[in-house]
Amino acid sequence: MNAGQSRYGYVFVSGYTLLLLAFGLLPTLYAIYLAFTRNGAFVGFDNFVRVFGDYRFLPAVAHVALYVVYWLVSLIIFVVILALIVHAVRVRWLGNAARFLFYIPGAIAGASSVLLWLFVLDPSVSPVSALLKSMGYDSLVSVVAVGNLPVVFTVIAFWAGAGGWIVIMYGALNNISGDIMEAARIDGAGPVQTAWHIQLPMLTKWISYMGIMSLAAGTQLFVEPKILAQATKNVVPEDYSLNQLAYLYAFRQNDFSGSAAISIVLLVVALGLSTIFIFRGRLFDSE
Amino acid sequence: MSDITLRRRRAISPGQWIGRALVAIVLITFAAFFILPIVWLVLAPTKSNSQLLLDGPFSFGSFDQLAANWDQLFAFGSGVFTTWIGNSVFYSFSALVITLIVSIPAGYALALIEFKGRRLLLVTTLIVMLIPNTALVLPIFLELSAARLIGSPLAVILPFSFFPFGVYLTYIYFSTAVSRDLLNAARIDGAGELRVFGQVAMPLATPVIALVGFFSFVANWNNYFLPFLVVGGQKIPVQVGLSNLLANVPAFNPTTATSIVIELPTLALATLLSVAPILIIFLFAQRFLVEGMTAGGTKE
Structure with missing residues (x-):
């Protein structure tokens, strides 16, 4: 290690390190501080106990958990099937066109995608109103009834997110050597046996990456229920997901400690998943 | 002889036909699922509110109506x-x-x-x-x-x-x-x-x-x-x-208090414009996306 070089190493990483401290480490530490104190006094796990005891907490956990299960199962099944199919298409332009169509909704994220789906799910204007009506739905409110929400959010998330993963899986399939396939x-x-015995085992690492990333993202559910709640006058409850509840604690109840407690729970889940993946998964073996 | 082998290679068993038909159905269904909402979003701003409710979902309204919706959107809240x-x-x-x-x-x-x-x-x-x-x-x-x-x-x-x-x-x-x-x-x-x-x-x-x-x-x-x-x-x-x-769309908020009203096609236009820059980048930067998304796997 050369001392002069190493000094410049610090100069080069200094800006990024500052941001990492300011918007990665510091907010985490501050949220931990808030979660374990009340008006500046240490209160142990009181805030967590209070939040967990909130009548809205367990339903929110259940909502998010159910959504995540639907979302992961549909993502893994359909992404793998579609990637295998697109990979098997011999006509080059057809395969390219299919991948392009699948991934283009990825451009539409956040509030925009939810707004678009408000239209699609509203039988009075929907492009698939016949389908919705045949299923017995005649208004937006009936489509987004609370029992349907895990499916609704799964459809929205799948629409926006699946294409990117299909492209990734397709790339992984392309890396399987032609000799093995031959x-x-x-x-x-x-084709089915080849997929099952050769291609699928080669994809497992990517499937687990997709699973972990999506699980972590799914627990963060916020913008979808937030905007649907607004559009339906709270037919979709404003405390449907954990992040919404954390938001209500901070903004409605002015209870930053409670809000921080929920955030810490969510952050621990996300950090746990990503840490396990970095240290056990082989995807990011960098050294 | 060569003619026969060629034919034999071309001949497809009924099982394969069913397989191919299934594959085609799956591909077309999912392609429709992914792309139809976007097609709808591009067409919706060309219609008036009543056209949006009554006309076919994939019909084109008119450029005049698009201009009217455009004006309504950009006039909103000065x-x-x-x-x-x-x-x-x-x-x-x-x-x-x-x-x-x-x-x-x-x-x-x-x-x-x-x-x-x-x-x-x-x-x-x-x-x-x-x-x-x-x-x-x-x-x-x-x-x-x-x-x-x-x-x-x-x-x-x-x-x-x-x-x-x-x-x-x-x-x-x-x-x-x-x-x-x-x-x-x-x-x-x-x-x-x-x-x-x-x-x-x-x-x-x-x-x-x-x-x-x-x-x-x-x-x-x-x-x-x-x-x-x-x-x-x-x-x-x-x-x-x-x-x-x-919050200013009466169709979603019947009790909306504001006097300025945003109609559904205008909201659709706003949604479209809000994603337009990203949509355009996506159209032209396909390879980028793939490169970045698979970056984790490239170093092995």
């Missing part, structure tokens, strides 16, 4:  | 939509510039310079990169509110500028595309560290600068949660503005 074909394996 | 778009541009670009200024040297140093704490910084970056950005929004809000920065544009721009994924992309790029020998050769020729970075590494960095810039811009433009919490009034970006607009 050997399987000569041994008489059909 | 042109506040323009302000929102301007805010989005301002926040996204300012953060983009800061992100590039801090991430490129940081990724370079992590990849090519030995210093104490390098490994710790790298692992921390990876961990933070993989947590969803919403996870830190409330803690950041709490911190900024303690620092009395709520309401300032800095409260959006500075957290936006913190973009660990950009550092990671740069790190991967420099550790694969630039060799240490090249830098050492420049050092032997007497170049100082700053010159090595500025005149050897930087000219090679154009692809990664574009890549980081692209991902940072998209992430910032689409971010709703953070600006929703930390700025208000005239300072909100278009993502937050859209939900304000929604």
Whole structure:
């Protein structure tokens, strides 16, 4: 290690390190501080106990958990199937066009995608109103009834997010050597057997990456229920998800300690998932 | 003979036919699912409210009606939509510039310079990169509110500028595309560290600068949660503005108190315009996206 070089190493990383401290480490520490104190006095786990005891807390956990299960299952099944199909399409332009169509909704995120789906889910203007009406829904409010929400949020998230993953899986499939595929074909394996015995095992690392990322993102559910709540006059409850509840604690109840407690719970989940992945997964073996 | 083998190869069993038909049905169904909402969104602003309710969902209205909806949108709140778009541009670009200024040297140093704490910084970056950005929004809000920065544009721009994924992309790029020998050769020729970075590494960095810039811009433009919490009034970006607009749509809020009314086609136009920059970038930057998204797997 060269001392002069190493000094410049610090200069080069200084700006980024400052931001990392200011918007990564410091907010985390401050939220931990808030979560364990009340008006400046240390109160142990009181804030957590209070928040967990809130009648809205467990339903919010259940809502988010159910949504995450639907979302992960549909993502893993359909992304893998679609990637395999697109990969198997021999006509080059057709495969390219399909991937392009699948991933373009990824451009529409956040509030914009929820707004677009407000229209799609409203039978009076929807492009698929016939489908909605055939399922017995005649108004937006009936479509987004609380029982339907995990499916509704899954559809929205799948629409915006699946294409990117399909493109990633497709890339991974392309990396499987042609010799192996050819050997399987000569041994008489059909497309389904090849997919099951050769392609799927090669994808597992990417599937677990997708699963972990989506699980972490799914627990953060906020903008979808927030905007649907606004559009339906709280038919969709404003305390549907954990992040919404944390938001209400801070903004409605002026209870920053309670808000911080919920945030810490969510942050621990996200940090736990990503740390496990970095240290156990082989995807980011950098050194 | 050759004719027969050729035919035999072409002949498809009934089972294969069913398989192919199934594949086609799945592909077409999903293609429709992904693309029809966007087609609808592009057509909706060309219609009047009653056309939207009564005409076929994929019919085209008229350019006059599009102009009328356009006027209604830009007249709303004495042109506040323009302000929102301007805010989005301002926040996204300012953060983009800061992100590039801090991430490129940081990724370079992590990849090519030995210093104490390098490994710790790298692992921390990876961990933070993989947590969803919403996870830190409330803690950041709490911190900024303690620092009395709520309401300032800095409260959006500075957290936006913190973009660990950009550092990671740069790190991967420099550790694969630039060799240490090249830098050492420049050092032997007497170049100082700053010159090595500025005149050897930087000219090679154009692809990664574009890549980081692209991902940072998209992430910032689409971010709703953070600006929703930390700025208000005239300072909100278009993502937050859209939900304000929604409050003035009688179809969704029958009891809306404001006299200025936004009709559904106008709301659709606002939605379309709010994503237009990203949509255009996506159309032209397909390869970028794929490169960035698979960056984790390229280094094996």
